[in-house]
Structure formats: C-alpha cells, structure tokens
Amino acid sequence: xxxxxxxxxxxxxxxxxxxxxxxxxxxxxxxxxxxxxxxxxxxxxxxxxxxxxxxxxxxxxxxxxxxxxxxxxxxxxxxxxxxxxxxxxxxxxxxxxxxxxxxxxxxxxxxxx
Amino acid sequence: xxxxxxxxxxxxxxxxxxxxxxxxxxxxxxxxxxxxxxxxxxxxxxxxxxxxxxxxxxxxxxxxxxxxxxxxxxxxxxxxxxxxxxxxxxxxxxxxxxxxxxxxxxxxxxxxx
DNA sequence: CAAGAATGATACGGACCCGTAACGATTACC
DNA sequence: GGTAATCGTTACGGGTCCGTATCATTCTTG
Numbered sequence: 001x002x003x004x005x006x007x008x009x010x011x012x013x014x015x016x017x018x019x020x021x022x023x024x025x026x027x028x029x030x031x032x033x034x035x036x037x038x039x040x041x042x043x044x045x046x047x048x049x050x051x052x053x054x055x056x057x058x059x060x061x062x063x064x065x066x067x068x069x070x071x072x073x074x075x076x077x078x079x080x081x082x083x084x085x086x087x088x089x090x091x092x093x094x095x096x097x098x099x100x101x102x103x104x105x106x107x108x109x110x111x112x113x
Numbered sequence: 114x115x116x117x118x119x120x121x122x123x124x125x126x127x128x129x130x131x132x133x134x135x136x137x138x139x140x141x142x143x144x145x146x147x148x149x150x151x152x153x154x155x156x157x158x159x160x161x162x163x164x165x166x167x168x169x170x171x172x173x174x175x176x177x178x179x180x181x182x183x184x185x186x187x188x189x190x191x192x193x194x195x196x197x198x199x200x201x202x203x204x205x206x207x208x209x210x211x212x213x214x215x216x217x218x219x220x221x222x223x224x225x226x
Numbered sequence: 227c228a229a230g231a232a233t234g235a236t237a238c239g240g241a242c243c244c245g246t247a248a249c250g251a252t253t254a255c256c
Numbered sequence: 257g258g259t260a261a262t263c264g265t266t267a268c269g270g271g272t273c274c275g276t277a278t279c280a281t282t283c284t285t286g
Contacts, residue, residue, distance in 0.1 A: 006216035013219060014150035021147050021168050029273080030133050030140040037127035048234055055134050058275060063235060068272080085233040085282045103119035106126060142243080161264055171245060176265060181242080198252045198263040 015109040026072070031057060032065045036074055039089050040099055045080070046089040074098055128222040139185070144170060145178045149187055152202050153212055158193070159202040187211055 004012070020027060028036070034055060039046050052062045066089060069075045073094035080086035117125070133140060141149070147168060152159050165175045179202065182188045186207035193199035 004220045006213070006220060009216045009219035010150060010154060010212060013215065014147065014154055017143055017147040017150065018168070020143050021170070027143040029142065030130055031273095034127065034130040034134050037123060037130065041123060041127055049232085055131070057134070059234065060236080060275075061273085064273070083233085083283070087234060099123060100119070102126065103122040106122035107117045107119060144243095162262085172264065173245075173266085174243080177243065196253070196263085200264060 012106070012109055016106055019105055019109065028069075029065075031055065031061060032069060035062065035065050036069060036095060036099070039075055040091055040095060044088070044090075045086075047080075047086050048089070051089065069095075125219070125222055129219055132218055132222065141182075142178075144168065144174060145182060148175065148178050149182060149208060149212070152188055153204055153208060157201070157203075158199075160193075160199050161202070164202065182208075 035051060038051060038054060048059055048062045048066070052059045055062075066075060066077060070077065073092055075095055076090045076092050078088050078090055080088050148164060151164060151167060161172055161175045161179070165172045168175075179188060179190060183190065186205055188208055189203045189205050191201050191203055193201050
C-alpha cells in the first residue's frame with residue numbers, strides 16, 4: 001500500500017504536469033485522459049454509451065473525444081458485428097505507447113518526491 | 114523514495130482523473146493546474162513573464178489562465194509597487210482549499226493501487 | 227411486418243483556448 | 257528629458273469543447 005503525504009502528492013502532480021506541458025504533444029483534457037485510461041485499464045468491450053455513463057458525461061462528449069483521440073491514433077473505433085448499433089472502442093499501438101510513456105513519466109517523477 | 118510500477122502509476126492517474134471528472138467543479142486544463150501548483154509550491158514572487166517562461170508558453174496563455182482561475186478564486190493578482198509594470202500572482206484561500214482537496218484525493222486513491 | 231426503443235453521430239449556439247501581433251503603461255538608459 | 261526596452265493586456269482569426277436537441281441506423285417487440 002502506497003502512502004503519499006499531501007506535499008508529496010502535490011509535488012508529484014506538479015512535476016508530471018509540468019513535463020506534460022513542456023513536451024510537444026497536444027495536451028489532453030481531463031475527460032480525454034480519463035477516457036483513454038478507462039479503455040486501456042478496464043476490460044472490454046467499451047461502447048460510447050458505457051463510457052459516457054462511467055464518466056458521467058453526455059454521449060457527444062465521448063464521440064468528440066474519440067474523434068480527437070482517433071486523429072492522434074490513441075484509440076480506434078469499430079462497429080459491433082453482433083449489434084450494429086454499437087461502436088466498440090479499441091486500443092491502438094499509439095495509445096499503448098502514449099500510456100507507457102506516461103507511466104514512465106509518473107514513475108520517474110515519483111522517485112524524487 | 115517512492116517506487117511506482119507502471120501499472121500503479123496508470124491506476125493512480127485513472128482513479129484521480131475519474132474523480133475529477135465526477136466532481137461538479139469545472140475541469141482545469143493541464144496548463145492551468147500546472148500554473149496553480151507552481152504558484153503554490155514555489156517561492157514567490159511570481160510574475161506573468163516568470164510563469165510563462167517556466168511553463169514554456171506565451172504570456173497571453175498565462176494572462177488568460179489567471180483570468181479564468183481568478184474568477185474561480187484560485188489565484189489573485191496585484192500590481193508590484195516597486196515596479197508597476199509587474200503583476201504579482203498571489204495565493205488565495207480558495208486555491209489553498211482546492212489543492213488541499215486535490216492532495217487528499219491523490220493520497221486516498223494512492224492507497225488502493 | 228410495423229411501431230417503438232436503443233445507439234452513436236450530427237447540428238447548433240455559446241464559451242473557452244490558442245499563437246501572433248499590436249497596444250498602453252512603466253521603467254531604464256544616454 | 258527624450259528614446260528605447262520591458263511588462264502585462266488586448267485584438268484577432270481559427271480551432272476545440274460544451275450541453276441540448278435532433279437525426280439515421282439498427283434492433284426488439286408485438
């Protein structure tokens with residue numbers, strides 16, 4: 001079990017966010033990064049409706065986030081063949097790499113707090 | 114020294130961000146939260162130019178972030194009396210409370226990863 | 227097979243954010 | 257004292273995001 005003091009927590013948050021601002025990639029919004037992590041950490045299948053409910057946001061928010069993150073090759077979409085109303089959100093190589101780098105960033109910064 | 118495995122890091126990031134999406138307050142951008150933490154964690158004085166340089170962004174970005182976060186009572190501005198071209202960015206009670214809650218959130222979520 | 231429900235996408239008006247360029251106010255310099 | 261440099265702000269055109277309402281497509285149900 002991890003124990004982070006308030007000062008450690010804020011320092012970690014600051015250092016990682018500063019690194020995110022510094023790097024060249026476009027910043028993701030809080031909703032976008034939450035969506036991305038949900039898709040990669042929780043078991044599929046992921047649909048628009050399911051993700052909207054989990055995050056407590058409207059469906060257009062999810063659709064737009066998928067549009068944006070699709071352009072960045074962080075996630076992809078596919079029609080569900082069993083129920084063609086559904087759209088299945090899938091992981092991509094780009095998304096996996098993005099999160100791998102994020103995890104490294106957090107891990108490295110956490111060592112210095 | 115803290116050691117966070119990649120999986121722990123991503124789970125922590127996910128859980129905290131999900132809680133931020135769920136709560137009612139407006140989400141801050143990556144640049145805004147970085148600015149806020151810089152003002153609260155680093156020693157004053159903080160000027161627009163100094164903050165812009167530290168974050169690697171343009172001055173209007175800082176001005177706009179201060180406008181937005183000022184309305185939310187997270188930071189305040191004051192003219193520097195010694196050099197009236199400067200604007201000093203100051204902490205507020207609202208900002209301190211916001212970061213206190215954020216630190217709690219991170220600390221609590223980190224216990225479960 | 228027809229009517230209704232469910233799903234994701236789109237239209238819309240409004241708000242915010244971006245970077246560049248310009249601006250007014252203040253200070254430093256010669 | 258007058259010119260140049262510095263500081264923060266504002267103007268601008270363009271882009272993204274928001275929530276609500278609506279839409280086309282697909283499935284379910286009777």
